Amino acid sequence: MSLHQVSSFAAGMWIAPGAGARTIASAITGAPFATAGNAALDVPAMLDYARNTGGPALRKRTFHDRARMLKALAQELSSHKQALYDLSFETGATQRDHLIDIDGGIGTMFVFASKGRREMPDAQVYLDGDSEQLSRNGTFQGQHICTPLLGAALHINAFNFPVWGMLEKLAPALLAGVPAIVKPATNSCYVTELAVRIMLESNILPPGALQLISGGLGGLLDHLNCQDVVSFTGSADTALTLRQTPAILQNSVRFVAEQDSLNASILGPDAVPGTPEFDLFVKEVAREMTTKAGQKCTAIRRIIAPGAQVEAVINALTARLSKITIGDPRQETTRMGALISNGQKADVLEKAALIGQEAEQVFGNPDAFDLQGPKAGAFVPPMLFHCADPDHAQRVHDTEAFGPISTIMGYHDLDHAVTLVNRGRGSLVTSLITHDPGVARDVVMGSAALNGRIYINDRDSMAESTGHGAPLPHLVHGGPGRAGGGEEMGGVRGVQHYMQRTALQGSPRMLSAITSKWMPGAPEVKSPAHPFTRRLAELQIGETLHTAPRLITLADIEHFAAFTGDTFYAHMDDEAAARNPFFPGRVAHGYLLLSFAAGLFVEPNEGPVLANTGLDGLRFMKPVVAGDSIKVRLTVKQKTLRNDDYGEVRWHVTLTNQHDEPVAEYELLTMNAC
Numbered sequence: 001m002s003l004h005q006v007s008s009f010a011a012g013m014w015i016a017p018g019a020g021a022r023t024i025a026s027a028i029t030g031a032p033f034a035t036a037g038n039a040a041l042d043v044p045a046m047l048d049y050a051r052n053t054g055g056p057a058l059r060k061r062t063f064h065d066r067a068r069m070l071k072a073l074a075q076e077l078s079s080h081k082q083a084l085y086d087l088s089f090e091t092g093a094t095q096r097d098h099l100i101d102i103d104g105g106i107g108t109m110f111v112f113a114s115k116g117r118r119e120m121p122d123a124q125v126y127l128d129g130d131s132e133q134l135s136r137n138g139t140f141q142g143q144h145i146c147t148p149l150l151g152a153a154l155h156i157n158a159f160n161f162p163v164w165g166m167l168e169k170l171a172p173a174l175l176a177g178v179p180a181i182v183k184p185a186t187n188s189c190y191v192t193e194l195a196v197r198i199m200l201e202s203n204i205l206p207p208g209a210l211q212l213i214s215g216g217l218g219g220l221l222d223h224l225n226c227q228d229v230v231s232f233t234g235s236a237d238t239a240l241t242l243r244q245t246p247a248i249l250q251n252s253v254r255f256v257a258e259q260d261s262l263n264a265s266i267l268g269p270d271a272v273p274g275t276p277e278f279d280l281f282v283k284e285v286a287r288e289m290t291t292k293a294g295q296k297c298t299a300i301r302r303i304i305a306p307g308a309q310v311e312a313v314i315n316a317l318t319a320r321l322s323k324i325t326i327g328d329p330r331q332e333t334t335r336m337g338a339l340i341s342n343g344q345k346a347d348v349l350e351k352a353a354l355i356g357q358e359a360e361q362v363f364g365n366p367d368a369f370d371l372q373g374p375k376a377g378a379f380v381p382p383m384l385f386h387c388a389d390p391d392h393a394q395r396v397h398d399t400e401a402f403g404p405i406s407t408i409m410g411y412h413d414l415d416h417a418v419t420l421v422n423r424g425r426g427s428l429v430t431s432l433i434t435h436d437p438g439v440a441r442d443v444v445m446g447s448a449a450l451n452g453r454i455y456i457n458d459r460d461s462m463a464e465s466t467g468h469g470a471p472l473p474h475l476v477h478g479g480p481g482r483a484g485g486g487e488e489m490g491g492v493r494g495v496q497h498y499m500q501r502t503a504l505q506g507s508p509r510m511l512s513a514i515t516s517k518w519m520p521g522a523p524e525v526k527s528p529a530h531p532f533t534r535r536l537a538e539l540q541i542g543e544t545l546h547t548a549p550r551l552i553t554l555a556d557i558e559h560f561a562a563f564t565g566d567t568f569y570a571h572m573d574d575e576a577a578a579r580n581p582f583f584p585g586r587v588a589h590g591y592l593l594l595s596f597a598a599g600l601f602v603e604p605n606e607g608p609v610l611a612n613t614g615l616d617g618l619r620f621m622k623p624v625v626a627g628d629s630i631k632v633r634l635t636v637k638q639k640t641l642r643n644d645d646y647g648e649v650r651w652h653v654t655l656t657n658q659h660d661e662p663v664a665e666y667e668l669l670t671m672n673a674c
Contacts, residue, residue, distance in 0.1 A: 003033065003035045010046045015040075017214075029376055030377055043218045057206035057207065063124070064116065069204055070112055083198075084191065085098045093329055097329070100292065101164045104164045105166065108489070113175075115492060121640060126495075127517060128501055129143075141505070143519075146496055149499060151229070154228065156217075158185050160295040168473065170210070172494035176495045182213070185234070221248065229255075231256040232256065258479075263302070263431075266421065273309070284431065290321070293336055293380070298468065304411055304421065308410075339378040341378050342378045355401060357395060369381035427479050429453040429479070433456075449480070452487070473491065474491050523542060530545065532608070533607050535674060536641070544633060550599075551627075551629045552596070557589065588625065593664055616669065617667050623663075630657060633652075636650075648669060
């Protein structure tokens with residue numbers, strides 16, 4: 001049987017394995033399955049192709065263009081999922097594991113595509129926060145912006161998630177407008193290569209946006225500069241070696257690491273046997289020990305339970321783990337497959353032996369377990385240890401056996417539990433199973449500084465919760481200390497890792513032109529017709545309508561109070577209102593002013609405005625009394641296309657009185673036909 005040839009894609013060409021190629025064994029059988037690597041890759045040419053071909057092509061597109069590109073890539077991958085499943089079995093993963101890696105990776109790309117359309121502008125500049133008024137009259141302002149870096153993103157990924165590990169990095173990089181060079185772990189690179197082929201052959205990506213290194217990096221790190229980003233997932237030792245590359249240090253290359261993590265799960269003192277929380281805890285721990293054969297950076301390595309419940313937890317876990325079928329992942333009855341390789345198996349057993357110096361093995365014998373698969377494969381059983389003295393132990397808090405291994409330990413009180421969690425010196429995630437909000441608050445306050453994520457679950461949320469070990473694209477994935485100190489995903493936060501934040505200073509006119517967002521003080525554009533009669537594509541940023549004034553009468557105020565039931569004293573009692581330091585006497589309702597403002601600027605006939613979807617930033621700035629008048633300035637501040645049929649218009653609305661003093665200000669949101 002010929003070996004599967006895993007190629008690289010470099011500078012626009014597929015390059016087959018060559019000098020220095022490595023043979024990859026099947027996790028299931030231990031037999032040679034594939035070969036990958038080519039020491040002759042021209043890495044300077046790859047960087048040049050990314051920086052000077054891929055980067056400019058991506059940066060010409062808006063965030064929405066790139067988001068649509070991500071969605072199309074996700075759809076293309078979805079149509080080839082079965083091929084990815086079939087190949088991924090060779091990594092030892094089960095069909096259930098594929099759903100986490102392949103479906104999870106595709107889902108992550110869909111989420112970034114959605115966030116790019118909903119939370120980022122249809123422009124090439126991302127605004128970070130509101131503008132800052134730097135002068136008395138507002139003629140000089142500041143605005144933080146984010147723009148794409150001009151280099152390449154180097155993604156060095158781990159073996160355990162060959163698809164998700166690539167896509168969760170690739171999606172925010174491409175959305176930012178930065179081309180990527182993907183370097184998967186060699187042991188599972190054949191799955192990544194197939195996913196890359198699918199994306200490249202779709203012709204959705206511009207040339208240079210995506211390249212692949214199957215095998216070693218060569219000297220690529222030596223050619224990085226300050227516009228490049230390295231995002232690494234793997235061991236702490238490898239991360240340390242990479243960080244110390246002279247070019248990375250000298251050029252201040254951004255380095256994002258997600259590495260070893262001794263994640264913990266705490267059973268709350270209220271979660272005794274017989275409660276939904278106790279059963280949930282046992283279920284979560286067993287799942288995290290066995291999913292991907294424990295080869296997850298977020299897996300539960302330390303089980304922290306009240307001392308009085310340790311025996312009950314051991315018994316419950318033993319009963320649950322005993323039902324796990326271990327074997328060939330291609331069989332439907334298999335619940336846990338193999339480790340990635342026999343080399344990884346040897347490493348896991350070596351680490352288990354170190355843990356065994358401080359803890360008693362209470363479940364799982366690697367020399368005698370029921371195996372429904374080839375004996376030459378990289379199979380091990382789930383192994384549970386019990387550490388009776390976690391305060392004086394070291395290995396259970398600093399040794400990560402990257403497999404189906406976890407250690408249970410007891411705590412005396414909640415402070416002790418937090419202390420044990422923090423012995424991990426920085427984790428990706430700690431989970432807490434409790435129904436007591438007080439317990440939850442104490443654990444968060446005590447351990448949040450040493451965790452990237454804290455997952456709290458109980459009977460109220462268990463039916464819809466995503467699980468201890470599931471990083472979500474909406475939330476930050478990473479952790480401090482030994483977990484690497486980096487952050488990935490987190491929605492738009494992850495996109496900003498591939499962008500430069502720059503502080504702009506200038507006039508409102510200049511800043512509006514650069515940011516494609518109108519700012520107060522910038523020139524207005526006279527509307528050729530009522531703006532509510534103009535379609536989204538016709539409206540210009542800065543297009544403005546000025547209304548006629550409307551007189552506010554005492555009868556208006558009293559009618560509004562009677563009609564709405566809002567008879568607050570400031571609107572009805574002149575003497576009481578005068579005693580209030582904010583009012584000169586009876587004043588008009590703020591919502592009366594908003595209603596009258598709408599009446600002043602709304603075009604009542606059917607037209608392009610489809611719906612009013614809300615308002616932001618409402619401020620009442622000066623009281624309005626009977627006898628005052630108000631008028632409105634309505635300006636197109638920003639436009640955001642939502643689909644082919646309609647988009648959102650953000651209008652800046654200012655209400656002024658007869659003295660041209662601002663009395664209220666807000667942003668109105670409408671959906672307008674294209």
